[in-house]
Amino acid sequence: xxxxxxxxxxxxxxxFSESSLFCKWGIHTGGAWKLLSGIRExxxxxxxxxxxxxxxxxxxxDLHFATKGxxxxxRLHLQVWSQDSFGRCQLAGYGFCHVPxxxxxxxxxxxxxxxxxxxxxxxxxxxxxxxxQLLHSxxxxxxxxxxxxxxxxxxxxxxxxxLILRNFGRYGVEC
Amino acid sequence: xxxxNPTVFLLMVNGQVESALFPEFDDLYCKYCFVYGQDWAPxxxxxEGISQxxxxxxxxxxxxxxxxxxDITFKSTNPYGWPQIVISVYGxxxxxxxxxxGYGAVHVPLIPGRHKRTIPMFVPESTSxxxxxxxxxxxxxxxxxxxxxxxxxxxxxxTRVRSQGFVTxxxxxVTKDMKKLGYDTNSLDMRTFSVADLxxxxxx
Numbered sequence: 444x445x446x447x448x449x450x451x452x453x454x455x456x457x458x459f460s461e462s463s464l465f466c467k468w469g470i471h472t473g474g475a476w477k478l479l480s481g482i483r484e485x486x487x488x489x490x491x492x493x494x495x496x497x498x499x500x501x502x503x504x505d506l507h508f509a510t511k512g513x514x515x516x517x518r519l520h521l522q523v524w525s526q527d528s529f530g531r532c533q534l535a536g537y538g539f540c541h542v543p544x545x546x547x548x549x550x551x552x553x554x555x556x557x558x559x560x561x562x563x564x565x566x567x568x569x570x571x572x573x574x575x576q577l578l579h580s581x582x583x584x585x586x587x588x589x590x591x592x593x594x595x596x597x598x599x600x601x602x603x604x605x606l607i608l609r610n611f612g613r614y615g616v617e618c
Numbered sequence: 619x620x621x622x623n624p625t626v627f628l629l630m631v632n633g634q635v636e637s638a639l640f641p642e643f644d645d646l647y648c649k650y651c652f653v654y655g656q657d658w659a660p661x662x663x664x665x666e667g668i669s670q671x672x673x674x675x676x677x678x679x680x681x682x683x684x685x686x687x688x689d690i691t692f693k694s695t696n697p698y699g700w701p702q703i704v705i706s707v708y709g710x711x712x713x714x715x716x717x718x719x720g721y722g723a724v725h726v727p728l729i730p731g732r733h734k735r736t737i738p739m740f741v742p743e744s745t746s747x748x749x750x751x752x753x754x755x756x757x758x759x760x761x762x763x764x765x766x767x768x769x770x771x772x773x774x775x776x777t778r779v780r781s782q783g784f785v786t787x788x789x790x791x792v793t794k795d796m797k798k799l800g801y802d803t804n805s806l807d808m809r810t811f812s813v814a815d816l817x818x819x820x821x822x
Contacts, residue, residue, distance in 0.1 A: 448697045448698065448700075448801075450697065450700045450725055450728060451725065452724065452725065454738075455738065455781075463778075465775070479698075480698045480699075481698065482771060482772065485771045485772065485774075485775070486774070486775035487774060487775070488740075488774045488775070488777040488778065488779050489777070489778045489779065490740060490778075490779050490780070490781050491743065491778070491779070491780050491781075492780070492781045493642075493780055493781060493782040494641065494781070494782060494783070494784075498781070499738035499740060499781040501722060501723055501724070501737065501738060501740075501768070502771055502774065503702060503723065503725065503769060503770065503771050504771070505655075505698060505699065505700065507696075507697070507698040526778075546802045546803050546804060547729060547803065547804060548727070548728065548729055605725070605727075605728040605729070605803075607697050607728065607801050607802065607803050608801075608802045609799075609800045609801050609802065610800050611802065612802070613800075
């Protein structure tokens, strides 16, 4: 069986209108993949940056997959939330990116978006906070029902992921 | 010669904790330690260290230079649990007490070669304003009981932190027998950015 190691960090995020941010992340894979070691999802700390406008999480990711096929290559999906001084959380953006498919070090910038409601929801969000959230978060990494959504662009999440592949050459896979 | 069928691979890291950027603080020292998985063991070198206390330079950059050496070799059977270096920076507060100024962690680079890594440093934040005032008076700031927590992902979702500085590391990495065991770490796409590029305007 071929093996894939994903080792790296979710470094932080920039470009959001709010400043105290945290991120919930998860990895989704197809049926041929099996997670041997590591934690498949998590939530970062809440960071309030003092220097500049980038929130830093430095959240480590260390996953070990075994796979029988190339279909369902792992996808990392993210939800960025902001937390205010009262402890209330508000959605800042959703995003996803595929885990890179070649060995080595990759710097990844994952763009994010957030759902827009009608003008009522947008006004309420500006004054009171809150705002629409997805009911089923798998829309973030699948294209199936996206055409129903109207979204606004949000900031960018920066990650550095290293890939180690094992035995891919044995099966004739070039990457 | 032995090792036609190796069962372990080696990772040698050497380098230095070069410098730091903390605009609001001065007279800082740092500690480093390594966090690694169960399949890893250090074979030589020092796992931890404490640096000297340094003051800011007088120029516009205001960097704090440590130039503190790191030298360690690990052996392992599995890349899972790849070592991370955890840096903690401490300095005096206004009353002279030793308080923590930042924690940060990064994986040792996986690709052999020379790497420069600038990592962000953050401190836990007090829960309430009253606690913030009390801790400022008493000199007991919020800190982690074990700095190695910074290298783990679990249990961080309830922590609130403030990022307030950067530390630059220079690391040289050499691996042995990873290819023989079937691990492929090289790549053609070597475009990387450092935290320095992301925070332009602060570090320039």
